[in-house]
Amino acid sequence: MQDVWKTYPDGSHALRGVSVLIERNEFVYLVGPSGAGKSTFMKLIYREEVPTKGQISVNGFNIGKLKPRKIPYIRRNIGVVFQDFRLLPKMTVYENVAFAMEVIEAPKRMIRKRVMEVLELVGLKGKVNSLPAQLSGGEQQRVAIARAIVNNPAVIVADEPTGNLDPETSWGIMNLLEEINFRGATIVMATHNKEIVNTLRKRVIAIENGVIVRDEPRGEYGYEI
């Protein structure tokens, strides 16, 4: 990311000249007060927003200049996880995950195999036919993570993945994300969870008012809640 500015149509500057390099296979926490620009930072990575100024490349693609037609293809290499899970309520666990593979037109047999594989990884093999509403919050987030990683993306973007979960469940999710990071994916995670950041030490990037104020290799959360 080089000198990235993002100004919303209402005139507010969400990001003001942000430059940062995140290496392959890094695990990065994005911290900062609400409204500081964390979400915008994430949205720029998966190209839901376009920078007003500056350049962003992900996996070597200049995302800002991408033709709209190409957007779906770069998104297949980025897995996104949200605070509110965003599962399709009328599809089963299996269908929710398989869906991401159907989109890339993978052969059916491969889908079956790979979906079962990731569901085993996230520990939900026994709940393939449940609907999201029948699962706990932690389980739903696991489904969302399974969907994010099913296509083996190089980057996982997680926007407060533990925001809606109790501490114990949150640790389960963190172990899962670490495991995924260990297997080779780059992880960018926005969080307000001080305990996690201070215990599971990783690189910490702090954003305030659209500017990076701190960037430490094995940083601390640094804010009092």
Added chain:
Amino acid sequence: MRFSTLLRHLREGSLSLARNGWMSFASISSIAISLFILGVFLLLSLNVNNLTKQLENQVQIRVFLDLEISQAKIEAIGRSIGALPEVSRIRFVPKAEGLEMLRRNLGEDGQGILDDYDDTNNPLPDTYTVEVVDPERIAEVAAKIQEIGDADPDKPIRSVRYGQGTVELLFRVTNAVRNIGLIIVLGLAFTATLLISNTIRLTIFARRREIGIMKLVGATNSFIRWPFFIEGALIGFIGSALTTALLLAAYNWLVQSLQVEFGLMMIRLVTVWESGLLVGGVLIGLGTAIGIFGSALSVRKHLKV
């Protein structure tokens, strides 16, 4: 697109029809009801059309010949009129038959009036009854027939009558009825289109999250659109097929039970077999097309993320 993907879209489209039970039900009934009203008017205007055509075809020209012309001349005139391309049928009505017809028309009350007349002192002229190909151009044809008579020095044609004035009025009325019918049908088709696409827009609005998630995992726009297409087509087809079946069954019953009464009034209703293909084709075609376009347009709006 891979074949397996097409299958996936077909399966996904029909599955989501079931998943979104109530919304699908709303769309299907909206289509069925709007098209039912349209179908009723369609049948009505088909019948009106048929009736006016019957009336129009009863219009004929009567050519009154001079009382004192030879048989040869009568035949020559008949041939000349029959040779006109606008004439579809010509029939010679000798004066004896004319007298007979007049007696019948006068009925019992007028029985005595014509008693003194017989073949020897028949006051009526021989006539030709002429039917034309295009009833709307009857005045033109009548004028041509008059010209045939005028061209002859003996002036063998005394007069040409086709109900001047009345016929013109009849055509004005039938044309007006037909145009009004067409306008009503078009207006209803337009309203039905709006109503249906609005319902479909609502169902898709309710699923914008789904579309958002599809985009997030990297689905191309056409991939997202296809299942909605298929769903829309199914909704349109089911709704309009239901309506068509119901409408034609009801109409068939109506025709059968009214046949006798209307027959006595010399009115022939359009049968289901004559109208079914047209009505069914229009309703099902329109319903399916609206289903597809309604969902295609609504999805498009949500794809611009």
